Amino acid sequence: MMSPHSSKAATKLAFFSFIGLTMALFSCKRLEEREPITESRELSQYARKQLVDIRSADRFYDQEAPAEDPNAPQQHPLVWVTPEGWSEKPSSQMRLIDFSFGPNGEGECYLSALPGPAGGLAANINRWRSQIGASSLTDEEIDKLPRKNFLGGPAHFVSVDGSFKGMGDAASAKQDYRLLGLIHQASELTLFIKMTGPKALIEENAAKFDAFCQSVQFRKKAEKIPSH
Amino acid sequence: MSAPASIPSRIIAFLSSFGLAAVVLGLLLILTFLGTLEQAEYGLVASQERYFESVFVDRIDIGACWRALAFDHYWNIGNVILPVNILPGGYLLMAILFVNMFLGGLIRIRKSPRTIGVVISHFAILFMIAAGAVTYHFAKEGILNLTEGQTHDEFQSFHERVIEIEAVKPAGEKRTALVIDQRLFTDLSNSSDHGKARTFTHESLPFDLVITNWKQHAEPKRATDVTRGDAVDGYFIQALSRIDPRTSQLLADEALSQACIAIAKDKKTGAEQKGILWEFAAAPWTATFGDQKYLINIGRRSYRLPFAIRLDHTEQEKHPGTERARRFTSKVTKLHGPREEKRVITMNEPVRGEGYALFQSSFDDGTASNAGGVKRSGFQVVENPSDHWPLISCIIVSIGLLIHFMMMLSRAMKWNPWIAVTNTLLIVTAGFVIAYWKL
Numbered sequence: 001m002m003s004p005h006s007s008k009a010a011t012k013l014a015f016f017s018f019i020g021l022t023m024a025l026f027s028c029k030r031l032e033e034r035e036p037i038t039e040s041r042e043l044s045q046y047a048r049k050q051l052v053d054i055r056s057a058d059r060f061y062d063q064e065a066p067a068e069d070p071n072a073p074q075q076h077p078l079v080w081v082t083p084e085g086w087s088e089k090p091s092s093q094m095r096l097i098d099f100s101f102g103p104n105g106e107g108e109c110y111l112s113a114l115p116g117p118a119g120g121l122a123a124n125i126n127r128w129r130s131q132i133g134a135s136s137l138t139d140e141e142i143d144k145l146p147r148k149n150f151l152g153g154p155a156h157f158v159s160v161d162g163s164f165k166g167m168g169d170a171a172s173a174k175q176d177y178r179l180l181g182l183i184h185q186a187s188e189l190t191l192f193i194k195m196t197g198p199k200a201l202i203e204e205n206a207a208k209f210d211a212f213c214q215s216v217q218f219r220k221k222a223e224k225i226p227s228h
Numbered sequence: 229m230s231a232p233a234s235i236p237s238r239i240i241a242f243l244s245s246f247g248l249a250a251v252v253l254g255l256l257l258i259l260t261f262l263g264t265l266e267q268a269e270y271g272l273v274a275s276q277e278r279y280f281e282s283v284f285v286d287r288i289d290i291g292a293c294w295r296a297l298a299f300d301h302y303w304n305i306g307n308v309i310l311p312v313n314i315l316p317g318g319y320l321l322m323a324i325l326f327v328n329m330f331l332g333g334l335i336r337i338r339k340s341p342r343t344i345g346v347v348i349s350h351f352a353i354l355f356m357i358a359a360g361a362v363t364y365h366f367a368k369e370g371i372l373n374l375t376e377g378q379t380h381d382e383f384q385s386f387h388e389r390v391i392e393i394e395a396v397k398p399a400g401e402k403r404t405a406l407v408i409d410q411r412l413f414t415d416l417s418n419s420s421d422h423g424k425a426r427t428f429t430h431e432s433l434p435f436d437l438v439i440t441n442w443k444q445h446a447e448p449k450r451a452t453d454v455t456r457g458d459a460v461d462g463y464f465i466q467a468l469s470r471i472d473p474r475t476s477q478l479l480a481d482e483a484l485s486q487a488c489i490a491i492a493k494d495k496k497t498g499a500e501q502k503g504i505l506w507e508f509a510a511a512p513w514t515a516t517f518g519d520q521k522y523l524i525n526i527g528r529r530s531y532r533l534p535f536a537i538r539l540d541h542t543e544q545e546k547h548p549g550t551e552r553a554r555r556f557t558s559k560v561t562k563l564h565g566p567r568e569e570k571r572v573i574t575m576n577e578p579v580r581g582e583g584y585a586l587f588q589s590s591f592d593d594g595t596a597s598n599a600g601g602v603k604r605s606g607f608q609v610v611e612n613p614s615d616h617w618p619l620i621s622c623i624i625v626s627i628g629l630l631i632h633f634m635m636m637l638s639r640a641m642k643w644n645p646w647i648a649v650t651n652t653l654l655i656v657t658a659g660f661v662i663a664y665w666k667l
Contacts, residue, residue, distance in 0.1 A: 035412055043394070043403035044532065046380045050403075052396050052521055054511035055501075056461045060448040061510060081399060094471040147377040154377030211399075 049215065078111070082216035083208035097216075101205060107197030109209060111216065118190040124183055125158055128194065132162035132179045133170075148182060150213050151191070155184035164196055176204040180209055243324075244331030252325045259318055262288060265296035271470070271483040273387050281364065282317030319364075326357045341645065345632025359617030367612035368531050371589065374539035376603045379563065381536035383609040384528035387481050389414075391490075391505065393430075393437065393538035394512075396521040406430055407529075408439075413488065416442040434517045435501075437524070438491040442477075443467050445479070446487040448504050460489060460502045490524055492517075533609070534582045536563040540570075542603045544593055556591040558605040573607065585610045630656065 042058040056062075080097060082088055087105065089098040097111040118124060125145075137145075147154040157180075162172075162175035178199040184191040193216075195202065195209050233241070263279030269292040270278070279285055290308040294300055316324075333350030337343060372383040391413065394405040408428055416439055417423050425440035441458065449466040451459035458464050465487045472479050483506040492501045492515040503513030505526040513527035538561040545555040557574040562581070571579045578587040586645060590606030634652045638645040 031412060031415065031426065033425075034427045034429060034436075037393075037406045037428050038407055039407040039409065040404055041407055041530070041532075043405060044380065044382045044530075046536065047382070049399075050394070050396055050523060052523065053514045053516075056463050059509045059511050059513070060463060060504075060506065062450060062463075104632070124369065137282035149375070149377040149379070152378070153375045215399075 038117075049217070051217075077218060079215075079217050080212060083205070083212050086205075086208065086212075099212075101208075102197060102201045107195070107201045107205060109193070109195035109212070111193045111207075113189050113191050113193065115189050117185060121156060121183060121185060123180075124190070124192070125156065128179060128181055129157060129160055131166055132160050132164045132177060133173065134160045135164050148210070148213065150182055150184045150193075151186075151216060151218070153184065153186070155182040155191075155213075157182055159200060168198075174198075180206065182213055239543055240331060240336075243327055244336050245328075246332070247327070249328050249332065251261070252321050252328065256318070256321050256325075258315070259285070259321070262293060265293040265562050266458050267361055268292065268296040269478065271478050271481055278317075280318035283320045284313045285315040285317050287311045288311055288315065322357055322360065326354060329354055329357075341637075342635055345628045345635060348631065349625050350628075352621045352628060355624065356618055356621035359614040359621060362610055362614035362617070365612070367614070369530070369608070369610050369612075370531060372533075372537065372607045372609050373590075374537065374587070374607070376539055376542060379536050379538040380529045381533045381563075383533065383607075384530055385527075388529040389486055389507065391428075391437075391439065391488075391524065391526050391528060392512075393433065394523045396514075397524060406433070409529075413442055414444070416440055416488065418446070424426030424621045425491075433522070434520070435492040435515065435522075436494070438493060440489050440491070441465060442486065442488040444471050444486055445484040446506075447485060447508070448487065448506055458489075460504050462571060463504055464507075465504060466487065488526060490515075491581075492522070492524070521652075531609075531611075533584060534564075537561070537586070537607070538563060539605055542591065542593075544591060544620075553591070555606070556588050558588055558607070573605075574638045583611055584614065587613070627653070627656070 021143060078096060082099070083101075086099040086101040086109070089095075089100060091098060095110040095112055099109045101107040101109070112135045122137070122139055122142050125142055129136060142156070148157045149155070159181075160179045162177065162179075163173035163175050164179065165173040176199050177196060180195045182191075182193040193209075193213055195205070197205070236579065259279045262285075263275045266278070266289055288310040290310055291306060294305050294308070298548070329350055330552060334347060334354070337347060337350070360438065368385070370383040370385040372380060374380060389410040390409040392405040393408075394403060397403060412428070413426060416426055424638075425438050428437045428439065443465055445468045446465045447468060448463040450611050451462055451464045453459075456464055467486075470479050471477070472483075487504060487506040490505050492503075493499070494517060501515045503515065503524065505513055505524060507526050507528075509525065510554040512523035515522045515524060539558055540561055541559040543555075543557040543559075544551060544553055545557075547554045555575055557572060560571050560573055560579070562571055562579070563570040573579050573586055573588045575588050578585045580586075587608040587610070588605065589608035590604075592604040592606075630652060631649050634648045635645050637643075638648040
């Protein structure tokens, strides 16, 4: 049982707490015409990359807006960040983005797109593997391949070492090469990013490959707003 | 004759009185009634803010309550609003109730073996009110949307909006943003007060940011009439109805898209750049000052998790022979720096850790036309220090009332009250243990 003394002390404490609480409740600050910004936050390393100077029509999904300059050449459908040390080559119908790198430009990395499933995932992965002299993978093995995030979704990641002949014959194969690739299947098209070169050079540039893949975005197709 | 009671004693007597408790409980009943009726036209979040999270209710929309009761069927009174600040809000009433119960139910109550159960129950109810206060002030709740293969360590609030200003920096540099809380700009609607604006300043910025023409639910529309005074870069803010045309129901707060006009005023020259901020915009508005660019946007408040989550794989089970989902499952990896931990989140089976709980809340199998075949999972993230307090409180209330009941029963039956209470508590504890073991 509580002593009368402690009961009195508790009563006083409660009384002054109530007065303090009431004062706090009624001390709400009135908003002024000028308010200093007092809050800041550090953005996550996973935050969406900065999209700078996007015109209003694209910000507001206005597909019917007139182009900024009707006489201006058509813009590339993709935006990306070129890794340091990589040289950009003019894009073509087959290679939407094309780079070379390395002391003699022996490393190359390009992005291409084909409509629809483009023959299917397994066929494309095994086509790449045959270009570097590796055996085909089964569907189960392909299913176990790692995924990397690309354009907001998962893409199959391929890494193979061998003798790279590309589209040529076995006699012209370049020894001790490595192929890194991403295949992203969307509903209407399949996107490929393929990087090849001497193994040591590719090892040096693997992080740049990842950074480049992460930087690729559609210019006009805005990122999907998360539904709540 | 006894001396008259002192003023503090009288105040304490008033604060701990049954009369005050009855009035407070009566007012809480009125608040619940009005808040529930207004919810039909204002939505859950707005109604909660006005009636249950306020010190005073700023106004009562009699017309909305009238319509919610379907009385307009007999007599349409139109828009009747009581612009009075006399009805205390839920926050103030709960604070008064807490003080009343603390003084009356714990301090001033006659303490004897006969009242021990009542004291325990009062303590538990105080604990429940405290849980409500802790939830209101400290709990965070939001959504984390991930596509397969994606990693993130931030979740977004369901209801809190902010305006953020971020300086554009080279890739790889640490990114920071200045944040303006919604309570600082949601009064800047110009529906009744044209030109209402507020200027936000910060020493690190070469400009002051003026926010005006805020709308709770709107979208930018192309201005075909070039003479429109409110057009910015060929667009104006078109307010939208909060009624969903498909269901004729009020849209949930999460579905609303706020918009406002931002004016960046150069501190040196006074030159202005104008942009429209829209919650659902594909990208922020860019303001340029010399060589430095700033990204300004309005959106949900972001909260940081103490770990990152990677969505590895999603699975969906359907009811046999139907397209109706039976179960969504997400295989995720919890990343603590280099340490990785594989976890599974599925419906009604959240992942808990470090004060946070992640629940599977939505799922997208990627078959929608704009989903591009990409599977997504939405996780509801909850951080609530008092998550289990209401449950604990209910258990303590039950024990207190059980003790009180056994005390009264043993008096009537001429039993030894302590033996009766001890036996009852032992039986109840055994029941809990068996239930826990079996379930």
